[in-house]
Amino acid sequence: MVSALPLHLEAATLRRRGRVLVGPVDLSLDARDGGVTVVIGPNGSGKTSLLRMMHGLQRAEGQVRWALPADEARQRQAYVFQQPIVLRRSVLANLAFPLRLRGVPRPAAFAQAEEQAARFGLTGLLRQAAPSLSGGETQRLALARALITQPEILFADEPCAALDGSATREIEARLVEAAQSTRLVMATHDMGQARRIASEVVFLLHGKVHETGPAGAFFAGPKTEAAAAFLRGDIVE
Amino acid sequence: MIRAFILALLMPLAVQADTMRMAVTTSFNNSGLADVLLPAIEADTGLQVQLLVVGTGQALRLGAAGDVDAVLVHSRTAEEAFVAEGSGTHRREIMYNDFVVVGPVDDPAGASDAATAADALTRISETAAPFVSRGDDSGTHKAELRLWDSAGIAPEGDWYRPVGAGMGAALNTAAGMGAYVLSDRASWLNFGNKDGMAIAFQGDPVLFNQYAYLPVNPAKHDHVKAEAAARLEDWLVSPKAQALIDGYRIAGEQLFTFNAQR
Amino acid sequence: MDDLIAGLAAAFRLIVTADPELIEISIRSLQVTLTAVAIGCLLGLPLGAWLAVRRFRWRRGVIATLNALIGLPPVVVGLVVYLMLSRSGPFGVLGLLFTPTAMIIAQVIIVTPLVASIAHQAMRELWAEYHDLLISMNATKTQRILTLLIDGRRALLLAALAGFGRAIGEVGAIMIVGGNIDGATRVLTTAIALETGRGDFALALGLGIVLIVLSLLISGASHWAMRTERQGRW
Ligand SMILES: Nc1ncnc2c1ncn2[C@@H]1O[C@H](COP(=O)(O)OP(=O)(O)OP(=O)(O)O)[C@@H](O)[C@H]1O
Ligand SMILES: [Mg+2]
Numbered sequence: 001m002v003s004a005l006p007l008h009l010e011a012a013t014l015r016r017r018g019r020v021l022v023g024p025v026d027l028s029l030d031a032r033d034g035g036v037t038v039v040i041g042p043n044g045s046g047k048t049s050l051l052r053m054m055h056g057l058q059r060a061e062g063q064v065r066w067a068l069p070a071d072e073a074r075q076r077q078a079y080v081f082q083q084p085i086v087l088r089r090s091v092l093a094n095l096a097f098p099l100r101l102r103g104v105p106r107p108a109a110f111a112q113a114e115e116q117a118a119r120f121g122l123t124g125l126l127r128q129a130a131p132s133l134s135g136g137e138t139q140r141l142a143l144a145r146a147l148i149t150q151p152e153i154l155f156a157d158e159p160c161a162a163l164d165g166s167a168t169r170e171i172e173a174r175l176v177e178a179a180q181s182t183r184l185v186m187a188t189h190d191m192g193q194a195r196r197i198a199s200e201v202v203f204l205l206h207g208k209v210h211e212t213g214p215a216g217a218f219f220a221g222p223k224t225e226a227a228a229a230f231l232r233g234d235i236v237e
Numbered sequence: 238m239i240r241a242f243i244l245a246l247l248m249p250l251a252v253q254a255d256t257m258r259m260a261v262t263t264s265f266n267n268s269g270l271a272d273v274l275l276p277a278i279e280a281d282t283g284l285q286v287q288l289l290v291v292g293t294g295q296a297l298r299l300g301a302a303g304d305v306d307a308v309l310v311h312s313r314t315a316e317e318a319f320v321a322e323g324s325g326t327h328r329r330e331i332m333y334n335d336f337v338v339v340g341p342v343d344d345p346a347g348a349s350d351a352a353t354a355a356d357a358l359t360r361i362s363e364t365a366a367p368f369v370s371r372g373d374d375s376g377t378h379k380a381e382l383r384l385w386d387s388a389g390i391a392p393e394g395d396w397y398r399p400v401g402a403g404m405g406a407a408l409n410t411a412a413g414m415g416a417y418v419l420s421d422r423a424s425w426l427n428f429g430n431k432d433g434m435a436i437a438f439q440g441d442p443v444l445f446n447q448y449a450y451l452p453v454n455p456a457k458h459d460h461v462k463a464e465a466a467a468r469l470e471d472w473l474v475s476p477k478a479q480a481l482i483d484g485y486r487i488a489g490e491q492l493f494t495f496n497a498q499r
Numbered sequence: 500m501d502d503l504i505a506g507l508a509a510a511f512r513l514i515v516t517a518d519p520e521l522i523e524i525s526i527r528s529l530q531v532t533l534t535a536v537a538i539g540c541l542l543g544l545p546l547g548a549w550l551a552v553r554r555f556r557w558r559r560g561v562i563a564t565l566n567a568l569i570g571l572p573p574v575v576v577g578l579v580v581y582l583m584l585s586r587s588g589p590f591g592v593l594g595l596l597f598t599p600t601a602m603i604i605a606q607v608i609i610v611t612p613l614v615a616s617i618a619h620q621a622m623r624e625l626w627a628e629y630h631d632l633l634i635s636m637n638a639t640k641t642q643r644i645l646t647l648l649i650d651g652r653r654a655l656l657l658a659a660l661a662g663f664g665r666a667i668g669e670v671g672a673i674m675i676v677g678g679n680i681d682g683a684t685r686v687l688t689t690a691i692a693l694e695t696g697r698g699d700f701a702l703a704l705g706l707g708i709v710l711i712v713l714s715l716l717i718s719g720a721s722h723w724a725m726r727t728e729r730q731g732r733w
Contacts, residue, residue, distance in 0.1 A: 267696075287681075287682070289680060290693075303585075304585050304586050304587075404696075406696055428698040429700065430700065
């Protein structure tokens with residue numbers, strides 16, 4: 001089967017009004033299933049910007065190159081935003097929406113949406129208006145909706161931010177489950193979570209990739225002083 | 238909602254019967270005579286006549302542009318020019334009514350004592366009693382200007398108020414201001430807001446108001462319904478029309494006098 | 500005061516006796532206005548959404564023009580349409596002057612900029628909210644606009660209502676292009692103008708009350724539809 005991966009970034013830079021938000025970044029994402037790349041770094045270090053640049057939400061300088069043409073590659077990706085965006089529709093319609101965009105007929109899309117809702121514990125909320133969901137429910141909906149198209153690669157920007165312990169564990173379980181068949185790129189602040197699920201780490205500082213490597217080695221002994229300090233919980237300047 | 242929209246879109250908006258359009262003056266329409274004549278016309282000739290009620294100037298312009306099939310107005314010079322320029326085939330006199338000078342019941346200018354129309358207007362201008370003029374280039378307005386001219390007066394000053402409006406609106410304004418105004422008798426009798434107003438002067442033959450029928454020239458506009466216009470003309474000069482026109486009464490008064498040549 | 504009471508009495512009489520002329524005039528009013536508003540929405544709503552979604556060079560200019568067109572005096576619209584449709588005008592061969600179609604054309608011109616502008620305002624807010632999601636999901640341009648139109652339908656209903664309000668009470672333009680022909684192009688507003696001109700205030704006021712009740716009914720119905728929609732499934 002053709003794949004959108006690997007993804008290559010070469011000197012990729014995101015700039016807004018003359019200011020560099022992130023980059024230049026040189027990075028490759030291989031096609032390995034079950035791979036979880038965790039992007040960490042202090043607030044404002046450029047995690048969101050990096051994910052958005054990879055996903056193609058913003059036009060970048062340099063190269064952001066997928067193995068497929070940009071449009072086809074986009075079709076195989078999904079993105080969960082740091083501030084979840086839901087449509088002003090029912091939970092059911094939100095879940096079915098990506099399928100409807102792909103031309104799946106309404107009954108089939110709704111049937112799939114109901115199955116997905118069952119998997120994510122949203123069945124009781126199907127008829128509710130999505131904007132009236134609680135924060136945790138909204139996160140769950142956003143993730144369920146992102147995964148309904150069975151994307152090859154999923155970007156998740158702090159999907160557990162502002163969730164309590166049990167909700168975090170639940171989302172995490174879904175992510176791990178999804179990672180069986182989906183390449184996962186996730187930004188997080190939660191070092192415990194990073195340790196639990198990462199197979200690869202990208203550590204960002206001041207918009208640059210400061211250190212990167214396999215998760216085991218990174219958490220056991222970071223090569224740079226800044227990364228070590230960040231893992232200790234010190235304030236990194 | 239959507240279904241209602243679609244239904245409204247699909248529904249034919251006008252029934253296409255045997256129709257023709259005729260531009261008539263406000264004063265004719267306000268007389269109420271049309272309400273008597275049109276049903277009779279439809280019954281006798283099968284013609285549905287659609288009236289465009291406008292001032293004489295605009296009525297003739299509608300005819301010249303070919304937007305109506307015939308014109309029924311009362312302004313001899315303009316009508317003759319209309320025929321001369323080829324916009325109408327001919328001019329056929331149908332009937333006449335008359336103008337009256339309407340004013341406040343207490344008649345501050347003493348217009349009711351005047352011997353002639355010119356005399357009445359002279360009294361109004363001399364006492365500088367307020368006078369409302371149509372000021373809209375209508376047949377009534379033109380008649381009014383001719384009267385001032387014959388009295389040798391150029392009406393000017395605070396007391397002279399051109400309103401640029403139809404007969405009803407001018408009467409409303411005059412009633413509100415306690416002013417004099419020249420009106421055709423029909424509009425005045427049909428006017429609903431007579432409070433404090435009465436006829437101040439009437440009866441001078443110069444106040445007579447001749448209506449003429451002018452079919453639009455099909456040689457100039459080939460879409461014009463000339464055959465229908467001819468049928469309508471035949472009816473308008475018929476004895477049936479004569480009986481209806483002469484017999485039309487408001488508050489017991491005859492308004493129009495049939496005078497067509499057969 | 501007497502006029503007012505007489506007007507109310509006349510209106511009451513007209514409605515209770517289901518006066519055929521009144522009914523005919525009211526239906527024609529609704530037919531012309533609803534058709535014009537429907538066409539205005541068909542044009543204005545997607546235009547508003549499109550302006551919110553697309554960046555192109557003349558966008559600001561188009562929006563400014565739209566807002567200027569809202570202030571267009573209806574009589575001027577009427578005059579221009581009149582000159583266009585007159586037998587001696589460029590579209591004279593169509594023979595549309597003094598027909599309900601001409602009135603609809605004039606009202607579409609009056610209503611569309613208003614509908615488009617209100618739709619644009621609403622769509623711009625919604626687009627700011629949905630932008631990232633729709634781009635991320637690779638929605639086509641048509642899909643983006645459709646999504647905005649569907650999810651912003653309450654705001655769009657308000658735009659349509661505003662258009663209706665402007666059209667149903669309009670007299671200047673339709674008087675000129677329709678000609679206020681009895682039985683063909685006479686609608687509530689032109690009939691009111693006519694009766695006022697005749698000094699028949701009672702009937703004019705009666706017709707005016709009918710007009711007000713009519714537009715209250717329609718706007719009430721829309722609000723009702725909106726509320727039930729909110730309670731339901733979105
Ligand atoms: N649209 C924008 N315009 C200008 N500056 C921006 C924009 N988006 C992000 N930035 C800036 O770019 C920097 C990186 O932002 P980004 O959102 O990528 O950080 P982050 O690592 O995701 O932070 P956090 O952990 O708080 O989510 C910040 O300083 C931010 O203010
Ligand atoms: Mg972020």
